[in-house]
Amino acid sequence: MRQFTAIVNPTAGGSAGAAALLRVARPLREAGASLETEYSRSLAHAQDLARQAGERGRVVLAVGGDGIAGGIGGALSGTGALFGLVPAGRGNDFARALGLPADPAELARVLLHHAPRPVDTIEVESAGHPRTVVLGSVYAGVDALANRHANHARLLRGAASYYLGGLRAVATWRAATYRVTVDGEEHAHRGYTVVAANSAYYGSGRMIAPGARVDDGLLDVVLIRAAPRRLFFTLMNELRTGGHIDRPEVRVLRGREIAVAADREIPCGADGEVDAVLPVTARVLPGALSMLC
Template identity: 60%
Template sequence: MSRTFTAVVNPAAGGSASAARLIPLAKLLREAGAEVVVEYSCGLEHATALARGAAANGHVVLGVGGDGMVGCVGGALAGSEAILGIVPAGRGNDFARQLGLPKKTEELAALLLEGEPRAVDAIEANGVPVLGSVYAGVDAVANDNANKTRIFKGQAAYTVGALRAILGWRPAAYRVTIDGQVHEERGFTVVAANSGYYGFGRHIAPDARHDDGLLDVVIIGQARKTLFVQVMRELEDGSHVRRPQVTVLRGREVRIELTEPGRRLPYGADGELPGELPVTAKVMPGALRVLAP
């Protein structure tokens, strides 16, 4: 029996890239006998409603876009029996990279048509389901810079945003509580990772698995700014975890907060900035059924 798909697209964010990826894919799906409905959202809240409505009708829901849109659509389906398909069409596509989704349109179409859903973990961040990671520190500030830029695109936006964030950064004093155990750290960032990748392919948590029921907690501690720039380069292959300034821990529930009175920092999740610290991230084991290799 052919599948029926509802593609949820945000035309306001990377709309041309989403269309360029979706149009040939939808053509292949329809030629194979599948029905494809395309819904254009007005924003993330509308996308959530569209995804849940399509799932209620028994459709496979396609999140079309970058990590923000995919995280929103996937988060809307987490904890249900609905099936998610991912059509990577954003700047980062980090959760798609973690899942090993094919880049070729023909291979992705075959996966969506014939693949069996597999259970993967999600994260509940201050009560909101997300997919890839929750992070607080210089990376969240860099994320904000990248989202606001109108000059640079793709990886250049992340790189320039990160450099701007580093130049203006002063070490933050964190309290990180992992399954009840408290860790005090001063430094650059704390990441609670379900996916090993974030920030346009940076391998922040190289040993993270999206189906092990655990979050990898990466803490980049205090160091010279010049050294942190070197760490940024090492994020490409994950070799940063060998540095003494980097601590990697694991747990099911992670709370990240600041201990400095009066200081405020944003936290990020799936390329979006939902709010400011503190944030509590809890793993949701096997909460999402996704079409992936």
């Protein structure tokens, strides 16, 4: 029987994390599993707790949103520790990519009985930030600015905060000139954003990279070129289905290592949390994380 250590992010939706864990804890304990709970004071503290639990042979559960999932998953990348998610944040995009069930009893069955699955992680190096490892995607441009606005939204949650953050970002954005290097080949790009995606989803359910797979050893690189603002708003709506990739303003590349620079200071984010600026380098770490999904 697996032994679990759940690490709760108290700031992910207020009490939502604790409530989500309670709903899953009951079927876990009824099945005879051991479950201990740790409350993190910060992302760094959550990562330390995760490493300690993994070293004791426990399954580490990240309870919260994509930020704590990416932070803890990154900390466990390459360690061999088993990792699981109890989604309780605004976006839950990596949980969506893994197909995790929303029903607590079904999620408990996954955590108790499913075999571990190796998934890829992303090693990230950016200006002014130490090396880090994340799970879902790295993005540089108007979406990073939108994410910054969403994170500071006090009255809105979930998809609404991301959508309004996007409107605010697009209204003030001017196209940037990027240098995008994929596996050593340089590509000129002028536009709104560059996204290196391990997961199909970002921004609370938006399917930025429909072809991305978490276990294929590659990153899908999505480039959205300069376009009239009204067309970009249309593209934003098409992100719900992934239909944007059929437009001529969108280009998709694939590779193992991506470097992105620009002609001015451009914000850069990852998994909804890393707030940095270009240049950035992202490289895939194939099968580096053992997940229950």
